Amino acid sequence: GEDVEQSLFLSVREGDSSVINCTYTDSSSTYLYWYKQEPGAGLQLLTYIFSNMDMKQDQRLTVLLNKKDKHLSLRIADTQTGDSAIYFCAEKDNQGGKLIFGQGTELSVKP
Amino acid sequence: DAMVIQNPRYQVTQFGKPVTLSCSQTLNHNVMYWYQQKSSQAPKLLFHYYDKDFNNEADTPDNFQSRRPNTSFCFLDIRSPGLGDAAMYLCATSRPRGVSRANEQFFGPGTRLTVL
Numbered sequence: 001g002e003d004v005e006q007s008l009f010l011s012v013r014e015g016d017s018s019v020i021n022c023t024y025t026d027s028s029s030t031y032l033y034w035y036k037q038e039p040g041a042g043l044q045l046l047t048y049i050f051s052n053m054d055m056k057q058d059q060r061l062t063v064l065l066n067k068k069d070k071h072l073s074l075r076i077a078d079t080q081t082g083d084s085a086i087y088f089c090a091e092k093d094n095q096g097g098k099l100i101f102g103q104g105t106e107l108s109v110k111p
Numbered sequence: 112d113a114m115v116i117q118n119p120r121y122q123v124t125q126f127g128k129p130v131t132l133s134c135s136q137t138l139n140h141n142v143m144y145w146y147q148q149k150s151s152q153a154p155k156l157l158f159h160y161y162d163k164d165f166n167n168e169a170d171t172p173d174n175f176q177s178r179r180p181n182t183s184f185c186f187l188d189i190r191s192p193g194l195g196d197a198a199m200y201l202c203a204t205s206r207p208r209g210v211s212r213a214n215e216q217f218f219g220p221g222t223r224l225t226v227l
Contacts, residue, residue: 004153033215040223042115042201042218043154044218048213050213092214097214098168099156101154104151104152
């Protein structure tokens, strides 16, 4: 079945770049997403990438997709303390259209 | 601003006492979803509505029901909450795939359910 995996924790210093990695199993996924969840809050869509793209950049965020290895990453440039949150990678199930989430990576940004 | 609203933000109920969680949206999206998210876990889809068509996930317990009286509102009913049902419940909306290719889902802030 479909599975999305992420490392659980990442700690960086303020001003450094953060790279959050994700692997997925469904090679037919057409879209992959990154969501951010702050404590006690819902999920905020950060960005998404279409499967025929290798890279997408949006201000401080860069998404890289390696379709051959089924590997997705989110790079946050100049990481700020306000970026501390849990980041979820998700793929879209092409049969039912539902999202399959990874377990989330907790990003901790130290001043 | 167009948004997804969930009420209440925090709900406490007793073991076995029915509870209803509410979601409303001003986005006019056709599709509405309910997810359950337990502590330190990924959100898990319970069911979704495409307009009035209800789609239940195979592993969603019968204890969980949903109603969608109109486009704007969707309710999650838990008939007999158990201790294991304590979680954050997230509502989300999206436009159909034919309208929005990326089919992005927009989430509400969630309702945290405590079962005593």
